[in-house]
Amino acid sequence: MLQVFTHVNFRMMYRTKWYFLAFSALTMVVSGWAMATRGFNYGIDFAGGTAVQLKFREAPRVQDLRSALEQAGLGDVSIQKIGGAEDNEVLIRVEQQRVKGAAAGGEGGEISTEILESLKTPEERAAVRSGKIDLNMASQAALQEWLASRLPNAVEVAEAVVRYRTDHQGLLSSPGAIASIPGVPPEAAALLSAESTVGRFALRSVDFVGPTAGRELLHNTAWLILLSVLGILVYVWFRFHKWTWGVTAVIALVHTVFIAAGMISLTGKEFSLTVVAALLTVLGYSINDTIVVFDRIRENLRLYREHEFEEVVNASVNQTLSRTMLTSLSLIFAIVAFLMFGGDKLNPMMFCLLVGLCFGTYASVFVAAALLVIAYRRFGLKYVKA
DSSP states (O other), rough: OOOSSSOOOOOSSSSHHHHHHHHHHHHHHHHHHHHHHHHEEEEEEHHHHEEEEESSSSOHHHHHHHHHHHTTTOOOOEEEEEEEEGGGEEEEEEEEOOOOOOOHHHHHHHHHHHHHHHSSSSHHHHHHHHHHEETTTOOOHHHHHHHHOOOOOOOHHHHHHHHHHTTTTTSOOOOGGGGOOOTOOOHHHHHHHEEEOOOEEEEEEEEEHHHHHHHHHHHHHHHHHHHHHHHHHHHHHHHHHHHHHHHHHHHHHHHHHHHHHHHHHHHHHHEHHHHHHHHHHHHHHHHHHHHHHHHHHHHHHHTTTSOOOOHHHHHHHHHHHHHHHHHHOOOOHHHHHHHHHOOOTOOOOOOHHHHHHHHHIIIIIIIIIHHHHHHHHTTOOOOOOO
């Protein structure tokens, strides 16, 4: 089996452990200072804002979209490609804006309208101003109202156009497609070809997250993490039959998550639901690594009852060190690749995973085991119940 360290005997559980614990304490102080003074850069999920999903006829260039939105002065904008490459869909998210005299729902509508207007070409804006209707953006009700003063069968024509648009991935590919729409008579097709336009994108959905919903989501997130930690505490307690094992494992977990969250705050990266998912992933990975170390400690305690507890723990950590490093390195390579090439949207999540993975590995070796030694020295215990 591949080994990083073979036949090693690092003295990590003796005097050296105090240096590791001091480093952890210092890192937690820095993380706490960052969260207390800088806070978090909350994304739309927590801060509130507007999310608009669009489908384009041709593959959109994210940089062009960003430039158009920046010129409109919409503030912090997040643009994410969704679906497959052939879907040509993007999700545009704009954080909560301060609009004087606007209600929450009205504000979301105003922002979504500004997004759509800023992405239109000058030709599309001119066509709409001249009275033409955009067949890719108009709802069935709006199209029916527009046709009512021009055709006697406005309802049937509007239904046929919307049905055809839905069957063709939500938009018309070109003005020439109007003549081939089933259920649209020649005179209606001629009218639409002359007095309508086919925009380069269609609106999929508009979602508005108010600040109250954002605060509620943040509150639920805190409870989710707390309940996860309590569940892990109970699991480790019952698995190893000693409360000290559960408490030391949870302290190491809290240490890891606290530092990962602190680094997100310190670097100013967006704190969103994907980062929460990363923190929960860190919890799962870290406790898994800690359980592996604790299992080896328990196994060795059964075999070497005559040895000092500190000596058994140190030997167990050395025996699992190679496995721990190989597992961590394989994950780090994948995370670094995502961090470098995954784009802006994945960057906060991957950064959180990288910090959490590194400190989770460090905590399972140098924090959880060291705290276990200190706890056993403090309470005068020598071995764990088999």
